[in-house]
Amino acid sequence: MPGADPVVSNWQASPSGESTVTYTRxxxxxxxxxxxxxxxxxxxxxxxxxxxxxxxxxxxxxxxxxxxxxxxxxxxxxxxxxxxxxxxxxxxxxxxxxxxxxxxxxxxxxxxxxxxxxxxxxxxxxxxxxxxxxxxxxxxxxxxxxxxxxxxxxxxxxxxxxxxTVRFTNQGVIGQTARTYNLYNLSGRYGPSAITERDQFIIAQFGTNDRGEKAASPDGSRFHASLQSLVDELKPRGNVILMSAGPVLEGSKADAMAVMTMKVVRGMVDQVAKANQVDFIDNLSPFDEVETASVIDGFAHPNEAGHSIMAKNIIDAIESI
CATH class of the missing domain: 2.60.120.260 (Galactose-binding domain-like)
Known part of the structure; x- marks a missing residue:
């Protein structure tokens, strides 16, 4: 926000880190x-x-x-x-x-x-x-x-x-799926909900870890159901934007448990977004012409170059809404 200095803080339930940045003018x-x-x-x-x-x-x-x-x-x-x-x-x-x-x-x-x-x-x-x-x-x-x-x-x-006031809160948790995030981070049964009454826009990106769940299916139907349940929980709380994740090293040893491709994941996210009339940001397509190994750190998480591509894609998408 032009003319406003960032104030960095942390979520009340987190023991460490700085998850939140607030601008006020x-x-x-x-x-x-x-x-x-x-x-x-x-x-x-x-x-x-x-x-x-x-x-x-x-x-x-x-x-x-x-x-x-x-x-x-x-x-x-x-x-x-x-x-x-x-x-x-x-x-x-x-x-x-x-x-x-x-x-x-x-x-x-x-x-x-x-x-x-x-x-x-x-x-x-x-x-x-x-x-x-x-x-x-x-x-x-x-x-x-x-x-x-x-x-x-x-x-x-x-x-x-x-x-x-513009406040950005990063409530992403490593290793979570749509099903487990809904259960542990939104229900309130295991601590305060990750979302407060003053959050207006909720951007959710799931699918990478859902590919390796025990009950996951190659056609993405289980993931579709889990994501729909998550959206049912999120919609009354704010304006939901669903995103598909970026690429992973599919077929690698580290990805051996996955049963869905990232394209299937993207298709399921798109379907749920359309069914619920919420906005959808495709973070996979911008990497179509890029060598996957050059934009990720390990086998799934974006490196600096990957984050840069994804950030530009998200900003462009939001500005076009």
């Missing part, structure tokens, strides 16, 4: 465009956008209620993931200020005033931070509330400040 946005919906109700209202040099976003929204029946409320709605953001609003005089309600997922957080108090002059910008229980992709509504206020009342908003 506060962004300022003006609430207009496709991600925002401005609603006006009643006959006595006014909603306008004006350019403003002293605004951090260069603009100001003015939502005005008029006294009497048929006025307001006016509102700004948007989808939000997180637990807090700040409203940048203009203070107003005692005869012009308006209140606003904040609703998160339909729940009223509170009603807030924009009246200038103390030495703060009308027209100056104030920042009010709103904190609430974590939500994922829920609707936030900022709406005017002029109840009990006479005359023309305006709410002026310069923008929103949102602390954007």
């Amino acid at each position: 506060t962004i300022q946005v003006f609430p207009e465009g496709g991600a925002f919906q401005v609603n006006s109700t009643g006959s006595g209202h006014s909603v306008s956008v004006s350019d403003r040099d002293d605004s951090v976003t260069g603009k100001t929204y003015t939502l005005t209620d008029l006294s009497g029946e048929g006025s307001g409320p006016q509102s700004i709605r948007f989808k939000f993931t997180g637990e807090q953001f700040s409203v940048l609003y203009r203070r107003a005089s005692a005869i012009a200020f308006n209140n606003y309600d904040l609703l998160v997922d339909g729940r009223l957080i509170g009603t807030f005033s924009t009246r200038a108090t103390g030495r703060a002059a009308p027209g100056t910008v104030a920042r009010r931070t709103h904190a609430f229980d974590y939500v994922r992709d829920k609707e936030v509504e900022i709406r005017t509330n002029s109840k009990g206020l006479a005359g023309r009342r305006s709410l002026e908003i310069d923008g929103l400040e949102i602390p954007k």
